[in-house]
Amino acid sequence: AQKITQTQPGMFVQEKEAVTLDCTYDTSDQSYGLFWYKQPSSGEMIFLIYQGSYDEQNATEGRYSLNFQKARKSANLVISASQLGDSAMYFCAMRGIGGASKIIFGSGTRLSIRP
Amino acid sequence: ETGVTQTPRHLVMGMTNKKSLKCEQHLGHNAMYWYKQSAKKPLELMFVYSLEERVENNSVPSRFSPECPNSSHLFLHLHTLQPEDSALYLCASSQDPLGSRNEQFFGPGTRLTVL
Numbered sequence: 001a002q003k004i005t006q007t008q009p010g011m012f013v014q015e016k017e018a019v020t021l022d023c024t025y026d027t028s029d030q031s032y033g034l035f036w037y038k039q040p041s042s043g044e045m046i047f048l049i050y051q052g053s054y055d056e057q058n059a060t061e062g063r064y065s066l067n068f069q070k071a072r073k074s075a076n077l078v079i080s081a082s083q084l085g086d087s088a089m090y091f092c093a094m095r096g097i098g099g100a101s102k103i104i105f106g107s108g109t110r111l112s113i114r115p
Numbered sequence: 116e117t118g119v120t121q122t123p124r125h126l127v128m129g130m131t132n133k134k135s136l137k138c139e140q141h142l143g144h145n146a147m148y149w150y151k152q153s154a155k156k157p158l159e160l161m162f163v164y165s166l167e168e169r170v171e172n173n174s175v176p177s178r179f180s181p182e183c184p185n186s187s188h189l190f191l192h193l194h195t196l197q198p199e200d201s202a203l204y205l206c207a208s209s210q211d212p213l214g215s216r217n218e219q220f221f222g223p224g225t226r227l228t229v230l
Contacts, residue, residue: 043203043226044221044223044224045158045207045219046221047221050218052216093158103160103217104157106157107157
């Protein structure tokens with residue numbers, strides 16, 4: 001069975017510091033994709049970054065990077081130079097092959113940025 | 116309008132009411148999704164439509180009835196709901212429901228309260 005685990009229910013970080021949000025996963029699929037989404041208090045889920053299981057390099061999108069360690073089955077999100085607008089819920093998600101029902105989300109981490 | 120829109124943003128209904136949630140995507144995508152987000156629970160996939168055909172139904176009670184008249188519109192018809200159905204209902208769309216990447220773009224959600 002597939003599973004996503006986010007062990008940090010909440011985090012506080014000082015503005016301009018870097019922050020790492022943890023995500024571990026479990027799957028028997030050989031090919032899969034890992035996603036991070038941001039959900040501000042307004043409710044919508046905003047796609048941040050994607051990592052394919054066969055991608056050799058860690059994904060980066062602006063201030064976001066994904067620290068992908070396949071052997072450890074971890075896909076941590078790193079936000080550099082945090083900003084007040086980064087305060088939100090962050091969800092890690094995984095998709096296997098062959099069916100949309102295999103998209104599963106973690107329980108999320110609430111990130112709060114202190115000025 | 117751009118992206119994915121949802122109406123209404125907030126809905127309060129009694130258990131005997133019938134109401135509908137509407138979702139519209141302006142991205143030219145082929146697949147649309149309904150998710151339920153309850154407090155303190157991970158995001159739950161409810162329904163998936165690909166090219167207007169329902170391809171996934173994750174054991175959702177029959178009091179939730181989806182409808183996809185075309186690739187841009189998705190409805191969720193509600194009747195005789197229970198208080199535990201109160202949640203944020205998110206709609207999403209994606210280009211390729213079977214591709215390994217398949218990042219989904221979400222609407223702002225409908226906050227539903229069942230009295």
